[in-house]
Amino acid sequence: MLQNQPNPTTKAPKATRDSTSSHHALDAAEEQFRESCPEKPAELHVQKMDWILNMPHMPGDTFEMEKDGKRILVYTQEAVEKLRSAPRTMQDWSNCTGDNETGVRAGRKPDPKAQARADGIVAAWDRYYDAVQDARAQSGYAEARETVAELVEALRDLDERVARTRAYTLHGMLVKAKMVVDDPAYEGIEDQIENALQARESTGHFMGLSLVRDILHMNQGKA
Known part of the structure; x- marks a missing residue:
């Protein structure tokens, strides 16, 4: 048995079962969320004319994804926020500043074509974002993730x-070893104590160190 303080192992089996059950619920909610999550609309795909219209093209503005066997570029939320916050303009040579000595600089004027494309991207993103949030809410993913986080923290404290x-x-000592085997973070890897402990040798698992200390203590500190 474990002595010197209230025995925390009485709560271990239920805490482990609750955590494992919550991980299963999270996996199910995540799967449902992925299945119901909408695809990114075509308006968010980078188009050939976007380069001419000077759409965002810096690192972080786009990412690659596969669709129908092809690799395409898609605008990120960062790019969308750039389009949302700054109107699209073009050079206006009828409104120049400077001179031959300091250099002539063209003015700026609204670019209707670029603005229309930017507005389409922003509107498509907003629709997509709302649809994603609806899918997340319907799946219960956010709540399941929060529950798992709370139980993992409680189980860590118990460990x-x-x-x-x-x-x-x-x-x-076997109670401690069983808690390692039942750790939901490793669930499905092994189901026997010896295999489970062997698989965790490289992780520096603190429960294993505790077992070493138990052995030394039971042998009067002699290795």
């Missing part, structure tokens, strides 16, 4: 309490 509690018997 630390168990790890800090010295085991005086083989049963107490």
Whole structure:
């Protein structure tokens, strides 16, 4: 058994089951969200004329995605916000400033074609964003993710309490080992204690270090 403080292992099985169940719920919600999530509309795809219309083209403004076996460029939210915040203009040589000595600079005037394309991109993004949020809400993904985060934090606290509690018997040590095996973060990798511990050797798992300390303690500090 574990001695010297209230036994935290009594809560371990339920906490682990709750966390594992919540991970399953999150996986299901994420799958539903992906299936119902809309595709990015064609208006957000970079078109040939966009370069001439001086649409955003700096790093971070677009990303590549595959559609119908082809690689296409799609505008990012960063690019959309640039279009939303700044009107599209073009050079106006009828309104120049400067002179031959300082250099002649053309003025700027509204660019109707570029503005129409920009407005179409912004409107398409807003529709897409709203549809994504609706799909997220319908799937319950956000709530499931929040629940998992809360349970993982609670399970981490419980793990630390168990790890800090010295085991005086083989049963107490097995309780710790079982918590490692049942860790939902590793679920589905192994189902036997020996295999589970072997798979975690490279992670520096703190529960394993606690078990080492238990062995030393049970052997009066001698390795």
